[in-house]
Amino acid sequence: MTNSTYLSKAIILKRSRFKESSCLCRCITEDYGLLNFAANGTYKEKGPLTGVLEPFNEVDIELHRSSGAGLYYLRNAGLIDSYMIGIDYLKTLFLCAAGELMLQVNYPIEDSQDYYNLLKVYCSFLKTTTYHPFPVFIRYAIRLLKLLGVPLDNNCAGCGSSQVTAYCVSQHGFTCRACNPSQDKPYASSECSYSVAEKQYSYSDTLTLSDKTSYLVANIGNLKSIDKDMITNETLEEIKEIINAHLSSSFHKMFHLKSIDDCGKQFDKTE
DSSP: OOTTEEEEEEEEEEEEEETTTEEEEEEEETTTEEEEEEETTTTSTTOTTTTTSOTTEEEEEEEEOOTTOSSEEEEEEEEEEESSTTOOHHHHHHHHHHHHHHHTOOOOGGGHHHHHHHHHHHHHHHHHOOSOHHHHHHHHHHHHHHHTTOOOOSSOTTTOOSOOOEEEGGGTEEEOTTTOGGGGSTTOSOEEEEEETTEEEEEESEEEOOHHHHHHHHTTTOGGGOOGGGOOHHHHHHHHHHHHHHHHHHHTSOOOOHHHHHHHHHHHHHO
16 A cells, blocks of 8 residues: 555445536445545446445445545445345335444544444345344444443443333433333433534433333344334334434434434334
8 A cells, every 4th residue: 555545445325426427435444434535437337337336335445645635536446245235125224324323423543444344244234134124223223332432231221120111311321110210201301401513402311111112122132032013113213312312412413313214204104
């Protein structure tokens, strides 16, 4: 590797048009973390990059950046795997949700391989598994939170009980009824707040879990035990709110999961 040439494996997370036949790609790399690069000739018919830089393709890339320039430019790319090909629409949405989460976090460059491998394993497993993609995504999110240094254990943060019935923002974890009696009041009256760019945000301190969500959380380590009937739009919304609250309160910035909202719309059609 020279000072201006960068070689790495990458998973394409987002792609947008850049000029007439070129594109801008946002990707996670094995060696350099999250980065953007421009690729010329992407939209040319039967060009060498046709089908290579699609979202959630894993590729070998060779990038070039001139001294003092901020943007990388693609020299060569070779397809390794296509994680979005051959999967159904619901799996596609949860694949996008994983990428959406990864795009919103910051981590040291020296930890790039750990984050890359986490997403790669998730993409590979999701493509072939017969399990419902929602608990697979929850497991991925929990592992990502652990890597980020803000773990979300599925036992009670107060006593270690596996019978969790609420998520408590101020305790940064799940709680059982004995450790958090305030949960008997739906979305308890106490609130937490934080500021981002001089704007003030608030959220309920205690998010009470439905019985199905409590079951999902307690059994997330054993996908075989989770029946599809336990997965509803209600459980989806509760888990989304917990992930957003946990990340937002930990890093004092707003997180969003638009792909999860789209999953909810899909659930509405099937319920």
